[in-house]
Amino acid sequence: MKFYIATDHAGFALKAFVKEYIISLGHEIIDLGPDSDARVDYPDFAKKCAHSVLDDKGSYGILICGTGIGISVAANKIHGIRAALCHDAYTAAMSRAHNDANILAFGERVVGRGVIESMIDAFCNAEFEGGRHAGRVAKIEDGCSFGSDID
Numbered sequence: 001m002k003f004y005i006a007t008d009h010a011g012f013a014l015k016a017f018v019k020e021y022i023i024s025l026g027h028e029i030i031d032l033g034p035d036s037d038a039r040v041d042y043p044d045f046a047k048k049c050a051h052s053v054l055d056d057k058g059s060y061g062i063l064i065c066g067t068g069i070g071i072s073v074a075a076n077k078i079h080g081i082r083a084a085l086c087h088d089a090y091t092a093a094m095s096r097a098h099n100d101a102n103i104l105a106f107g108e109r110v111v112g113r114g115v116i117e118s119m120i121d122a123f124c125n126a127e128f129e130g131g132r133h134a135g136r137v138a139k140i141e142d143g144c145s146f147g148s149d150i151d
Contacts, residue, residue: 001124002059006032006049007108008042008071011064014108014116018062021117025124029062046074050081053102060123061103068107075103082140087111092119096126098133099140 003022007015012034022029032048034040042065049061061083065071068085075083083103084095087110095101104123106116128137 002028002030002056003062004030004032004049004052004056004059005062005064006045006071007034007064008045008066009034009037009039010066011071011108012037014064014113017113018064018116018120021120022062025120027124042071043074046071046083047078049103050075050078050083054078054080059102062120063103063105064108065105066107066109068105068110072103072105075105079143080141082137086119086123088115089118089122093122093126096123097129098136100128100133100137 005015005019019029019031032052033045046063049063053059053061063071063075063083072083072085075081081103082099082101083105084099084101085105086092086095087106092104095104104119106119
């Protein structure tokens, strides 16, 4: 698998560990920055990662900020991105199996290294199940509106 990784300053310290782990699994990883822990704005790096994933069909992304919330919200503004904020192996596996997630997001201040390894393993080993989930993912991709017509 090929991964793009980006963080903000709050996720920077964990990036080297994640890159090393991905490489140890035999996967490729491309670092999109930042290059230091100097303050940066996470939307800029979420956008960079999201567009890299979209431009490189079949690739995936990893996004890290302090909590994972802001960077995942920003990435999900890009049409075609399904960034999943995960906290454990189960949520990482389900993000792929049920939501066809193409970006794994988490918070440096929220999860430890052992949990991160298990999330990456689960994300890499899970496959989109399709079936009943395919229609839901298609609705996300179509930009469905959540108006009063929803039961």
